Amino acid sequence: MLYLFTIAAMAAACAAVPNIPSTFKWESSDPLISPKSDGKGLAGVKDPSIVEVDGTYHVFASQAKSSGYNLMYLNFTDFSEAQSATFHYLDQESAIGPGYRAAPQVFYFAPQKLWYLVYQNNNAAYSTNSDIGNPAGWTAPKNFFSGVPSIISQNIGNGYWVDMWVICDSENCYLFSTDDNGHLYRASTSLSSFPSGFSDTVIAMSASNKNSLFEATNVYALGDGSYLLIVEAIGGDGNRYFRSWTSNSLSDTWKELAASESNPFARSNNVVFTGKSWTKSISHGEMIRTNTDQTMTISPCDLRYLYQGMDPSATGNYNSLPWKLALLTQTNSETCS
Numbered sequence: 001m002l003y004l005f006t007i008a009a010m011a012a013a014c015a016a017v018p019n020i021p022s023t024f025k026w027e028s029s030d031p032l033i034s035p036k037s038d039g040k041g042l043a044g045v046k047d048p049s050i051v052e053v054d055g056t057y058h059v060f061a062s063q064a065k066s067s068g069y070n071l072m073y074l075n076f077t078d079f080s081e082a083q084s085a086t087f088h089y090l091d092q093e094s095a096i097g098p099g100y101r102a103a104p105q106v107f108y109f110a111p112q113k114l115w116y117l118v119y120q121n122n123n124a125a126y127s128t129n130s131d132i133g134n135p136a137g138w139t140a141p142k143n144f145f146s147g148v149p150s151i152i153s154q155n156i157g158n159g160y161w162v163d164m165w166v167i168c169d170s171e172n173c174y175l176f177s178t179d180d181n182g183h184l185y186r187a188s189t190s191l192s193s194f195p196s197g198f199s200d201t202v203i204a205m206s207a208s209n210k211n212s213l214f215e216a217t218n219v220y221a222l223g224d225g226s227y228l229l230i231v232e233a234i235g236g237d238g239n240r241y242f243r244s245w246t247s248n249s250l251s252d253t254w255k256e257l258a259a260s261e262s263n264p265f266a267r268s269n270n271v272v273f274t275g276k277s278w279t280k281s282i283s284h285g286e287m288i289r290t291n292t293d294q295t296m297t298i299s300p301c302d303l304r305y306l307y308q309g310m311d312p313s314a315t316g317n318y319n320s321l322p323w324k325l326a327l328l329t330q331t332n333s334e335t336c337s
């Protein structure tokens, strides 16, 4: 028995791509990125997207103020230096310009050798840049759609169309989004047409309890032909957490992975704080990607997830809440060699 078990364990350890576990455990840092006292009046830093390129972390996030949202950028080589990095406010420093822009996703679209920043502006918008480290290089917003797709208008109820997410396979690009009303949407275009041609918007998943399928979608390729979907939910305790699913195709249905409050992808009950237990919400964020291209490929081991959290005693207008960014590090991972 022991002998057979050892052989099986060795076979698993030698597999090219480790399996994604069905239970997750994390360690959280203290807050690492929060508003500066620089006269810009930010209440919160939210909705981060992060890539690591040649040892530099590039973070794009929403700058939240009582007056509304726009985007910001910073880079650093060590998380201990994140708060002292220069914060670049993209409404003032780039052609992205003022107005409602939020929830960025950054990736490198290899076929065009261009960085894309995808974000919401009441439509789904994008800007491009040839140099991710040059905040002034981002182009003016262009919309992916001529208006809100009719299937979204028909199902959105009192919700909001938010948190656009692009991922491409070898033939097509998909744009996922949510509506704070229990629907995950998916539009598609061909890889060769991107960024044009997004159409055929469908409901990829729905939930009768809108809180269980709320917003902040991430979709990643795991390198073995399978995909990981993460969607933020509102728990029975009112706090934010993440559920997860897998699929073998971006255009197929999703199967629950760690998708409940008792077995969440990331929630206060599977996160251990290394310092202060400073947040009960594990909210909108992104996995650190070292493969930065449009395939959104991550290795399903030693996961690191940059998220937004908040002092549970904070109160007030939603846009004025003091969201800060911190890092989750997976503690039950298979080790990647």
Ligand SMILES: *[C@@H]1O[C@H](CO)[C@@H](O)[C@H](O)[C@H]1NC(C)=O
Residues within 6 Å of the ligand: 056, 074, 075, 086, 132, 133, 134
């Ligand atoms: C980091 O950002 C600064 C601007 O604050 C920029 O000059 C620099 O090139 C960036 N670093 C990299 C590696 O892109």
